[in-house]
Amino acid sequence: MTINRYGAWRGGPDPLAPPYDVRAAVDQVGAEVLAGGSLRDALRNLLRRGPEGGRGLDDLLARARRLRREAMRRGNLDGAVTRAQARLDQALAAERDELAQRDDDNARFAEAQLDNLPRSTARAVEELANYDWASAEARQIYQQILDGLRNDVLEQRFAGMKQALQNAGPEAGAAVKQMLSDLNDLLGRHARGEDTADAFNEFMEKHGDFFPEQPGSIDELIDTLARRAAAAERLMRSLTPEQREELAGLMAQALGGADLSGELAALSANLRTLRPDLNWDQRSRVRGEGELGYGEAAGALGDIADLDDLLDQIGQQHPGATLDDIDVESVSRQLGRDAADEVRRLQELERELRRQGWLERGAEGLGLSPKALRRLGGTALRHVFAHLESGRRGQHDLRSAGAAGELTGASRSWEFGDEQPLDVVRTVANAVRRPGPVRLKVDDFEVAETERRASAAVALCVDLSFSMVAEGRWGPMKQTALALSHLVATKFPQDALQIIGFGRYAMTLSQGELAAVDPDMVQGTNLHHALKLAGRHLRKHSDAEPVVLVVTDGEPTAHLEADGEPVFHWPPLHETISLTVREVDQLTRYGATLNVFMLGEDPGLRRFVDAVARRSGGRVFTPDVDDLGQYVVNDYIRARRGRRGRAA
Known part of the structure; x- marks a missing residue:
């Protein structure tokens, strides 16, 4: 009877191993996106430069161009x-x-x-x-x-x-x-x-x-x-x-x-x-020192035509292009077997990315799937958490509901740091019950108890204007938003996060749309529209702790007219500032926390955000661009606890 023994493969590279590490390829794309690159460009660069340890389409393009130049110098056609x-x-x-x-x-x-x-x-x-x-x-x-x-x-x-x-x-x-x-x-x-x-x-x-x-x-x-x-x-x-x-x-x-x-x-x-x-x-x-016979001349022109076709196929510039468009047999004939093998490996990588659910094809070509976006968000969050103080990772302290909670009718003695509303009747009654003249003492003060909210409605408003790209803030902004999105999805699934991007006008963004969004080269910072969308999001979740976080590097220069058209003007119009402040006041009356993360040292922005902080009771942060993610994530964790947690 034959006895078979099975063990680890020892005959060199694993013949059943995939041509590339698919997860490493996804991380390579993610790193470029988190650095501020376009998702479309990052996917294209993965194939053009090749994943780590392999060659990409750029190498094949360079070889094809060199061979074409050589064919053009092969000799005289006559x-x-x-x-x-x-x-x-x-x-x-x-x-x-x-x-x-x-x-x-x-x-x-x-x-x-x-x-x-x-x-x-x-x-x-x-x-x-x-x-x-x-x-x-x-x-x-x-x-x-x-x-x-x-x-x-x-x-x-x-x-x-x-x-x-x-x-x-x-x-x-x-x-x-x-x-x-x-x-x-x-x-x-x-x-x-x-x-x-x-x-x-x-x-x-x-x-x-x-x-x-x-x-x-x-x-x-x-x-x-x-x-x-x-x-x-x-x-x-x-x-x-x-x-x-x-x-x-x-x-x-x-x-x-x-x-x-x-x-x-x-x-x-x-x-x-x-x-x-x-x-x-x-x-x-075609020019050269030698004289080409009929077959040689036609062969040179045939090679040039084939190379032109290959340059078009490998260039992947036409709409809807995929690696399957590349004629592998033509690559082998013109560039050699090793080049054809490289194309096959890249094709296999692209197919594996789709088969394993990392990529999906939409109307505008390949894009990251929800599975890949989760991995991308996790990478961004790990980068942020690597710099957060020990012990603050994902703390979920809900002991206090904050002033925005529902009143329960009960009260308690005031403690230093409380931001709940004063119970005026009980406070005065405590002073009246004491013999002698009615004089308020610290021990007389009581605050109204509110019912805690176990979830938060968070609106993260991120500036998409051109200045964010010009000043190198696009990548950190995108990384911050993806990290916060992943944190909410994994640690606080009961919270409702809405990402709102604003340039000349504002728009809500899903995680995938955020990863793929390209810079808006049109000038304008329409914070008015962004806060309006933030208010709508908070009111949809009226039972949650309302939190608004704004990341921007410029004062408002655009607002939304009644007909829905944006208006831009520099320097900012009085109407733009007034409409923006009106939205701030409405959010404040609703009980929302409104904290602003100011990037850069624009004097106009400094005056504006200081005024907003005074009106809303919020805070202003001026982090270095590399620390933006740490500030936003840490502040979200603090803000969602309610006002008592924020004051602690």
Whole structure:
């Protein structure tokens, strides 16, 4: 009986391990968001720079750009004409040498023919088609011009065909013509929407030797042929008109008349109809020291086109782009197998982030899921708690209800630090009961007991104006809001937190919206609108301790009109200040705590927040930007205990 033993893998890296640490990738995105970066940019940077320990799309882009530059310097595109001209000169020189050794009229007539050849290489080759060569060497060189160009053209359009045609007899040319005729018939039927599955199999069974790639479907066949045909078309368009005319004439001679040329032209037309999205008409200025033959020049342009497509795919700039858009086979063909493996790993990472619930796709692309936002908020809170004093983490002291609680009808003796309302009747009665003149003493004072509120309604108003970005306060602000949101969700779930962002106007933000929000480049600090939304939130939770926290770096410069339109003006209008103060007074009458966290030392803001603090009984904090989270979270914990807790 076989006994199997199982243990830890010891043969190197775990073959079943994921390509990247998914949680580390999420933390990498979170770190950039908490530093003030855009969520969209952070996700894009994760893939562009690559997670820790791997390469990203930027490396692949740099490699693709370098290869494209090299392809653009590969050589001159008119090398086919130049080489044909050089070979023609060799053939004519050999023919003249042979004719010079002959002393007859035919030799002199032949020399006259050679002397009157057109200057155009293509037309000279055409006129020499029926010339009776005296030199066997010259005849062979001339034939090499035609055979070489024909083989180059067919090799470029059908990989592997050049070798098959070399040293082949006339039957090879007939087989090529038959293959092209059958191929055009097959593509025509496919373009008309006919079912060509069986026809494709019959075609491959008959002509499969011409296609060493062995395509598995008609679409694979079309993709391969269309890419090569488009490269050939781009080669012709990239030449000067004179070069184009020369090459076209040489190709017509090399392909042996109208049959083969016509079939190739029909093939290009069919492929262009089936794949119109390829860059058929693009021109490229390829330059270099060498002279490129027809196949080399078309190959260089094909590589450039493929690299252009890769640059677009890897760039991920088009709307809704995902890594699945990248053609891994093209990456392997152009950039190498290691680059293709890197793309596969990045694709797997993106899929794993979605599969494990860290990312979700919305109308504007990929975004963090609630699961990822919880992890992000936890990271922010840990950063804040790392600086809080020991013993204040999450204290939940509810011994006192505060002045905003409901009156119970009972009273108790006043103690230092109490902020509950005085029970005037009982206080005076205590003084009256004492013999002698009625004079109030400390021991006479009593405060009205209020019913404690076990939950808090918290409105965190955060400044989203441009100055927060310009002064480097955007990241700490976002980290603070996410930390407080996570604290409420995990430690005080009975509390109701509403995050309100305000620039020229105010808006409520969910945790996900806060993480993704980008800076508002429009000027304006509409605290009036923010406090109005804060009041609505508090009144929805009338049984909770009302707390309003404001984080800002500028005095109010905008307010909301009755029609809902924001008005901005600098310096602040009297109307803006008056409307903002009115909202402060309404929150104060409601019994809300209103504390302001002032960032920076703007004199106008200092005067405003000091006045607000005096009117509302709130407090003003001026933390360093790096300490903002500690101040806000600590103050929230204190404020939610009620007024007695805040005074303690």
